[in-house]
Amino acid sequence: MERVPVLKIGDILLVSIQIDMEDQVALQLQEDLADRIVATGCHGVVIDISALDIVDSFVGRTLATIAAISKVLDADTVVVGMRPAVAITLVELGLSLPGIRTALNVELGMELLARERADYDDEEEDADGEDGAETPAVFTS
């Protein structure tokens, strides 16, 4: 059976789907990705579907499931490179892929993830700062 490769780039896992997404391939990808997120401790997943001509409801749901699984493992998921024809078909079918975030290409997708991570870090730091202000004695001692 064909497998979709999962590549690690810095803090991000890149999945570029270049083959037809049969149901079995989609399920295998879901498993592989969960394993890799845990193994590498990455905080972002970029799924490139620019080579996909067809995105049916099953693939759409699998993508949503992958996004949900990644979220549980503390990784954000972005689906990038959807073709116009695919988008139009999905809209005509009334599938709006809820729970999936998208970007136009891999570059913009990685920017989006970096931004999200930065916002998240800011919030954490703010939270730390507040803690520090409340209990300065702990820090000085």
Added chain:
Amino acid sequence: MTLSADEAARFAALVDEHQEALVTAWTERVASTLRGRLSHAELQRQNGELRRGFQQALAGSAQDLAAEPAAELRAQLAELSSTRARQGFSATETAVSIFAFKDAVLNAFDGVNVRDYVAFSSFVDEAALFTFDSYVRVREELIADQAEQLLELSTPVVKLWEGVVAVPLVGTLDSARAQVVMERLLQTLVDTGSPYAIIDITGVPAVDTQVAQHILKTVVAARLMGADCIISGIRPQIAQTIVALGIEFGDIATKSSLADALRYVLAKAGQNKQSKQSKRREP
């Protein structure tokens, strides 16, 4: 009533014999209906050619217009009606030019047999109907061409800023146009990698539920691809219609002018950039 072979031959001879008088009388009649929009010399030339066409068809004993010897006549008639259609003459004016041939023939020949004349007359009627058909066909082709050109012309996608494209919609938005707009906008988003698109509806005369549906579909498709859409150019009248019809734009940003939309997009893009830079500076 169709023309018999010897009737056709007799008329061919007559038309040949009286050609000068016939063409002059015919031209005068046609000129009076066209009221000087074609020069006399031009008409004279056209009618002379048509007369020759009729004469050849009759001499070849064509019993009706579909017959083989009338092929050249048919070509001439088609040519005549297509030029008239393009010059803006009405269908009646074009057909009357052929009908006038009957009058000219009746005046030019004394003592024509009534049966012969009726048969000949029906032949000319057929020719006139043929011009009518060709006229309509040419006009329909013109309309189809123009509709296609309009479709091409009226849906440009322009780049407003780095990462911002805009579609100024002009004219009524029907399904066919909406489809073209959607495809072109999405393709441009991919080609330019622009994460923001502005749909400007200043030039759309009316927004009903169907038009709103088309716009919403475009926005949702763009979102699926990872781009954000803003709708701008909503006139007061349109805003009232939208609310009256109960159309929900949901969380899609709407602005009254293109300038507002651009400012909004640049502010959003600026925010993103800042947070990225602050992230880079911090460590």
